[in-house]
Amino acid sequence: xxxRKRKRFIINAAxxxxxxxxxxxxxxxxxxxxxxxxxxxxxxFVLKPLIDRLSKMTHINRKPIAAMVLLLFxxxxxxxxxxxxxxxxxSIQKFTYQIPDIYNEKMxxxxxxxxxxxxxxxxxxxxxxxxxxxxxxxxxLTQLGSLVSSLSTKMLAMISGIAVxxxxxxxxxxxxxxxxxxxxxxxxxxxxxxxRQFNPQHxxxxxxxxDYVVSSIFKFITSYALIMSITFAELSIGLSILRIENxxxxxxxxxxxxxxxxxxxxxVVIPWILIELAGKNYSLxxxxxxxxxxVTVMRNILEPKIVGNRVGLHPxxxxxxxxxxxxxxxxxxxxxxxxxxIVVKNLxxxxxxxxxx
Numbered sequence: 001x002x003x004r005k006r007k008r009f010i011i012n013a014a015x016x017x018x019x020x021x022x023x024x025x026x027x028x029x030x031x032x033x034x035x036x037x038x039x040x041x042x043x044x045f046v047l048k049p050l051i052d053r054l055s056k057m058t059h060i061n062r063k064p065i066a067a068m069v070l071l072l073f074x075x076x077x078x079x080x081x082x083x084x085x086x087x088x089x090x091s092i093q094k095f096t097y098q099i100p101d102i103y104n105e106k107m108x109x110x111x112x113x114x115x116x117x118x119x120x121x122x123x124x125x126x127x128x129x130x131x132x133x134x135x136x137x138x139x140x141l142t143q144l145g146s147l148v149s150s151l152s153t154k155m156l157a158m159i160s161g162i163a164v165x166x167x168x169x170x171x172x173x174x175x176x177x178x179x180x181x182x183x184x185x186x187x188x189x190x191x192x193x194x195x196r197q198f199n200p201q202h203x204x205x206x207x208x209x210x211d212y213v214v215s216s217i218f219k220f221i222t223s224y225a226l227i228m229s230i231t232f233a234e235l236s237i238g239l240s241i242l243r244i245e246n247x248x249x250x251x252x253x254x255x256x257x258x259x260x261x262x263x264x265x266x267x268v269v270i271p272w273i274l275i276e277l278a279g280k281n282y283s284l285x286x287x288x289x290x291x292x293x294x295v296t297v298m299r300n301i302l303e304p305k306i307v308g309n310r311v312g313l314h315p316x317x318x319x320x321x322x323x324x325x326x327x328x329x330x331x332x333x334x335x336x337x338x339x340x341x342i343v344v345k346n347l348x349x350x351x352x353x354x355x356x357x
Contacts, residue, residue, distance in 0.1 A: 036172045040179030044187055045214075047073060051184060066184040074177060205347075212346040216339055223307040224259060230302065231255045231265070231295060238291035242284060258299070265295050313342060 047069055055065045183190055195203050235251035244250055258265045269292040276285040304318040313321070321341045325333030 036175040037179050040176045041183050043070070043073070043176075043180040044184035047184060048187055051187075063185040066187075067181060070177075070181055070184055208347065209343060212343045216342045216346075219310045220307070220335065220339065223310045226306055227299065227303055228255050228259055231258050231299060234295050234298065235265075235291070238287075238294070242287045242291070258295075265292060265299075307338070313338070313345065317341070 044066075047066075051062060051066045051069050054060075054069065055062045058065065195206060198206055232251055232255035235254055236248050239247035239251050254265055254268050257268055269288055273285050273288045273292070276282075276288065304316075304322070307313075307318055318338055321338040322334050325335070325337030327333070329336050
């Protein structure tokens with residue numbers, strides 16, 4: 001009996017390892033190949049209720065209704081993205097051109113002033129030490145000047161490189177749009193065909209997974225919308241107290257960046273603090289630092305709790321899955337692994353699968 005249990009455990013462990021391995025490979029490598037079709041299917045799925053409702057109300061065949069809804073959707077979204085992207089592009093370009101001026105007008109004078117203060121403070125030291133400090137300071141200024149110049153050049157090259165990246169992105173976008181049209185017009189035919197490929201026992205499981213996935217996505221979106229709203233409120237109050245011009249607009253833009261896993265609030269606020277320090281605006285720099293620390297601490301406390309509570313995971317599990325997800329899949333893993341864990345937990349709770357008690 002013990003031998004049979006061990007064999008069953010080994011088989012189950014091997015099966016789970018294989019599934020986990022396939023999931024890791026798919027999400028780490030293959031996901032980028034099939035992403036246009038995943039996005040196309042997602043768009044068709046989101047617009048499905050509206051298409052069905054309009055088709056039922058007008059008594060017109062589903063296909064032309066689907067085509068019209070998708071055309072209107074892409075026209076609206078495309079125009080908004082184009083206008084927003086254009087504004088962001090020119091803002092980054094303008095800031096890039098200003099980097100050398102910021103260094104020359106704020107950072108370099110502050111460094112020279114600091115160096116002179118160091119010279120006065122160390123006037124009674126050994127001349128050899130003074131010479132060493134002088135050489136280090138000169139090297140530091142030279143290196144910083146080269147770094148700023150290099151950074152500006154690299155950013156301009158990166159902006160120019162977007163032009164090279166655009167054709168590939170454009171091709172993916174075309175496939176996404178075309179696939180969404182075909183999927184939306186024949187949505188029920190395609191989904192029925194996919195479901196029929198599984199035996200009756202597994203068909204129910206596939207439909208349950210679909211329901212859990214949709215439910216989890218909705219919960220994720222509402223959770224991060226709530227987190228973004230909290231961050232926006234904190235930043236609005238903090239920046240208003242610091243008397244920042246257009247505090248509400250600045251807070252909104254930073255809260256949008258805060259949703260991104262790679263950048264976060266620090267991607268905007270930390271460079272801002274450094275610029276204010278270089279310009280000797282110490283009170284504003286300290287105020288921004290306090291605000292940044294407060295927002296960061298609150299986010300790290302609230303994110304696992306809010307997301308975990310809404311999706312049904314304990315904050316500790318949520319935190320572990322986010323950390324491991326980043327290690328396995330990079331920035332996308334911050335969402336991918338918690339999402340997979342939620343689906344597995346829901347399936348296990350409903351006794352569709354039996355992985356843990």
